Amino acid sequence: MAHRIYTTSFASVYPSYVAKAERKGRTKDEVDTIIRWLTGYDEAGLERQLEAEVDFNTFFASAPDMNEDRALIKGVVCGVRIENVEEPLMREIRYLDKLVDELAKGKAMAKILRGGEQ
16 A cells, blocks of 8 residues: 555645754755755746645656765654665655755755755
């Protein structure tokens, strides 16, 4: 049985990512930068996905260019070690969760983006 998050609208969770970052003095633009780095969406593409209220499955399946460096994202999210998540879609969601966590914890953007471009 598929996890409920797969069919949850990405747009319904997105404000939580932004709020988490903003509570710690970070910005919506930084959250968007992380999402674009991970998925390859440009600003307009990300906006279209939010407006269309696509689910997480569609959001990641439609991503233009998943960043190869996402495999460098390690650690624990929600008590689960990302490297041990076998389900590919859940791993992508956990990557995003981890990046937003790092942003909220004050990590520098260059480190969050694994030394990649902002």
